[in-house]
Amino acid sequence: MINLDEVRERLKEVYDPEIGVNVVDLGLIYRIEETEEGRLHIEMTMTTPGCPAHDTLSEAVEWAASQVFGVGLVEVDVVWDPPWTPEMMTDDARRALGWL
Amino acid sequence: MNAHAHGAPGAVSVSQSPPLTLPIRHMLLGVLGFALFAVDLLAQSLSLGRGDALSPVVVALTHVLTLGSLLSFAMGAVYQLTTVAFLVPLASVWAARWNFWLYAAGVAGLTGSMAAWWTLGLTVFGTLTAVALYAYAGVVLATLARTQVRGPMRGFVLSAHVHLILAVTVAWAMILAVTGRGGPGLARWAMPLLGTHILLAVVGFFTFLVVGFSYKLLPMFTLSHGFSIRRQPWTLALSHTGLWLAVVGLWWGGPGGDGAGASAAARPFAWAVPWAGPQILDAIGALLGVAAFVNHLLDIRGILRKRMRKKVEPPIQAAIAAAAAGLLGALLAVLGFVWPRGVGAWESAVTVYLLGLITGTVMSYGYKIVPFLVWTKRYSKQAGRDSTLRIADLLNPERARPVLAGFGSGVILLAIGTELGSWVVTVLGALLVAAAVAVFVAEVIRVVDLRQAGREWSARRGKGGDGW
Numbered sequence: 001m002i003n004l005d006e007v008r009e010r011l012k013e014v015y016d017p018e019i020g021v022n023v024v025d026l027g028l029i030y031r032i033e034e035t036e037e038g039r040l041h042i043e044m045t046m047t048t049p050g051c052p053a054h055d056t057l058s059e060a061v062e063w064a065a066s067q068v069f070g071v072g073l074v075e076v077d078v079v080w081d082p083p084w085t086p087e088m089m090t091d092d093a094r095r096a097l098g099w100l
Numbered sequence: 101m102n103a104h105a106h107g108a109p110g111a112v113s114v115s116q117s118p119p120l121t122l123p124i125r126h127m128l129l130g131v132l133g134f135a136l137f138a139v140d141l142l143a144q145s146l147s148l149g150r151g152d153a154l155s156p157v158v159v160a161l162t163h164v165l166t167l168g169s170l171l172s173f174a175m176g177a178v179y180q181l182t183t184v185a186f187l188v189p190l191a192s193v194w195a196a197r198w199n200f201w202l203y204a205a206g207v208a209g210l211t212g213s214m215a216a217w218w219t220l221g222l223t224v225f226g227t228l229t230a231v232a233l234y235a236y237a238g239v240v241l242a243t244l245a246r247t248q249v250r251g252p253m254r255g256f257v258l259s260a261h262v263h264l265i266l267a268v269t270v271a272w273a274m275i276l277a278v279t280g281r282g283g284p285g286l287a288r289w290a291m292p293l294l295g296t297h298i299l300l301a302v303v304g305f306f307t308f309l310v311v312g313f314s315y316k317l318l319p320m321f322t323l324s325h326g327f328s329i330r331r332q333p334w335t336l337a338l339s340h341t342g343l344w345l346a347v348v349g350l351w352w353g354g355p356g357g358d359g360a361g362a363s364a365a366a367r368p369f370a371w372a373v374p375w376a377g378p379q380i381l382d383a384i385g386a387l388l389g390v391a392a393f394v395n396h397l398l399d400i401r402g403i404l405r406k407r408m409r410k411k412v413e414p415p416i417q418a419a420i421a422a423a424a425a426g427l428l429g430a431l432l433a434v435l436g437f438v439w440p441r442g443v444g445a446w447e448s449a450v451t452v453y454l455l456g457l458i459t460g461t462v463m464s465y466g467y468k469i470v471p472f473l474v475w476t477k478r479y480s481k482q483a484g485r486d487s488t489l490r491i492a493d494l495l496n497p498e499r500a501r502p503v504l505a506g507f508g509s510g511v512i513l514l515a516i517g518t519e520l521g522s523w524v525v526t527v528l529g530a531l532l533v534a535a536a537v538a539v540f541v542a543e544v545i546r547v548v549d550l551r552q553a554g555r556e557w558s559a560r561r562g563k564g565g566d567g568w
Contacts, residue, residue: 014483017475017491019323019409048320050184052117056476060483086325086408097323098410 002034002070010068014060017053021096023061027088030079032065038072040065045084054078116183118190120477124548125200126176127470130462131544133168133207138537140164145530160215165459166301167207167229173462174309175203175236177469182240182257185316186249191242195235203232219279226275233268237261252332256312259340263304270297295350302450303343303389306458307426311335311396314423314461318400321416321468322407331402335395342388349381383437386430393427413497415467418504422464425456425511432515448519455511455533463540464504470544471495478552495547503543507536 011029012022023029023044031043044061046054058076065074089097140161179196183189190196206229213221240261244254274293276282315332318324400420404412412420432449471494479489510532517526 015490017480017483017489018321018472020490020492047323048316050116050187051320052180052184052472052476053480055117056480056483059480060485063485084325086323089408094408097408099408 002038002040002068004032004034007032007040007065007068007071010064011061014057014064016047017056019047019097021089021093023057025090025093025096027084027090027093028057029061035075038070040071040074042074042076043079044076045079047084049080116187116189118179118183118193118196120473122190122193122196122200123176123180124473124477126172126179127466127473127544128548129200129204130169130171130173130176131541131548133164133170133172134537135541137161137165137169138534138541141530141534141537145527145534156217157215160211162454163207163211163214165454168211170306170458170462171233172203172207173466174306177313177462177465178240178257178309180469180473181313181316182243185253185257185313186244186247188243188247191239191246196239199232199235199239202228203236206230206232219281222275222279223281226272230268230272234265237264252329252336253312253315255336256308256315256339259336260305260308260312263300263308263343267297267300267305270300292350296347298450299343299347299350302454302458303339303346308339310423310426310458310461311339311392314396314400314419317465317468318403318416318419319407321409322404322412323409324403324407327399327402327406329399331395331399335392335399338388338392338395342385342392344385345388346382346385349379349383349385352381379437383434386433386437389430390427390434393423393430397423397427413468414501414504415464415497418500418508419461419464421504421508422457422460425452425460425508429453429457445519448515451511451515451518455514456508460504460507460511463507463537464500466540466544467495467497467500467504471547474547474549477556495543499543503536503539506532507540510534510536 008024008029011032012024014023015021016023016026016028019026026047028044028046029042030045031041033041035041042061042065044058046057051057058078062074062076065071065076144157144161179190206225209221209225210229212218213225241258244258244261247254270293273282273286274290274297277286277290277293280287315329319327400423404420429449429452432445432452436445436449471491475489475491475494482489510529513525513529513532515529516522517524517529
């Protein structure tokens with residue numbers, strides 16, 4: 001059984017290289033689920049379609065999640081539905097961007 | 101109508117970016133062009149101060165800037181941004197790679213031929229450059245044909261590359277005209293050909309490209325969402341109408357451009373606008389250009405109001421200032437048509453437009469795009485692992501502030517100096533611009549780290565890759 005909270009914490013170490021805020025606080029991680037034992041499925045998005053950091057972020061998320069105990073395989077899907085909006089950011093992200 | 105995501109709902113996305121070596125090699129050539137331009141500008145500043153705008157060395161200097169640096173830099177950025185903005189891979193990475201070498205050889209020969217006014221070289225290297233630019237525009241247009249993204253951004257970028265093809269064709273005809281290889285019939289149209297070439301290249305290509313991609317770049321770098329896009333189609337329509345009215349106006353005036361002594365046969369568009377006098381169409385065209393820039397600046401204000409990054413970084417501030425320079429350049433053009441004041445007036449308008457808008461935009465976004473490409477190539481594999489190195493750590497955007505402020509001040513001095521015919525002010529402006537460009541070049545080279553790039557190039561060649 002994978003500890004999904006631990007996965008989420010681990011993903012907080014993946015930063016958008018341009019914005020400097022981690023992908024969890026940015027609201028880019030839509031879903032984390034263990035589809036079968038040891039197999040993790042992550043749905044994420046980007047702040048904009050065609051984001052130049054697309055490969056970098058999705059690969060970093062895959063690698064970070066794979067470091068959690070019990071994870072054997074990670075599948076990362078980048079999706080656009082629903083599209084990302086600023087409302088998905090946490091207060092920590094807003095603070096980092098200078099609004100709080 | 102608001103900005104929204106273009107990705108297909110529910111679809112899983114994959115990256116479409118070309119190998120980073122493709123945009124990087126163009127940008128490095130562009131940086132080399134910028135370095136040459138800085139040195140050449142210093143050397144030619146005295147000629148500029150004398151108002152000798154059409155001397156071979158000044159023509160060569162202009163093309164070191166436009167072809168050697170701006171266009172080369174723009175080609176690299178377009179290869180990268182087209183895939184980002186239109187969500188499709190390039191039609192042919194292979195053709196784009198090989199075309200780079202053709203382009204580099206063509207531009208080196210062409211600018212050298214211009215400086216020495218070697219007419220055979222102008223024809224040979226002009227043809228070589230033309231072929232390379234046709235190939236480049238062909239790759240981009242074939243790529244755009246595949247995208248499902250529609251709207252003004254695509255309209256601007258697509259039109260820009262159609263205009264580039266036309267600008268190159270007109271330039272080639274102009275070379276035949278000025279070298280006498282096109283016969284006396286073509287030779288007498290050299291001035292309208294020159295004006296059309298400048299309009300299509302500077303306005304039709306560079307400006308359309310800058311405005312089109314700013315619809316993607318500004319929201320991306322300011323993290324702006326939900327801004328209105330209802331003005332964008334009007335900006336596109338005003339830009340097209342203004343450009344083509346100005347082009348028609350150039351030809352309507354006959355070979356001399358002012359309509360004096362031109363027969364009806366020598367004024368091929370006179371039938372379309374029998375009510376207008378010489379240069380009225382050009383003035384209306386420039387006025388529509390002013391309206392397009394006002395619209396564009398209002399759009400930029402709308403994007404900034406919806407931004408999620410509170411602090412607007414200096415390179416982005418400079419890109420916005422560059423758009424304002426475009427408005428000023430268009431206003432000076434209107435003034436030039438309504439109140440003709442000789443070559444100096446046009447030099448100041450072209451200075452504000454070409455240096456302020458186009459060069460300013462390229463340098464501003466260069467401060468963002470080059471570090472991104474270097475970061476992606478060298479450090480992206482460490483993301484989320486043992487490194488939290490940000491792109492801004494490679495090149496702090498704050499470093500752009502004095503450079504771009506100095507550049508802007510230099511452009512203003514150059515424009516004032518040429519407008520007033522002041523030798524001292526013109527030379528001071530040229531020195532400031534040259535110094536700012538030189539520092540920009542040094543910053544980019546520091547980020548790229550040529551020694552490390554050389555090692556990476558050797559390593560990739562050893563593995564059968566194509567290096568940088």
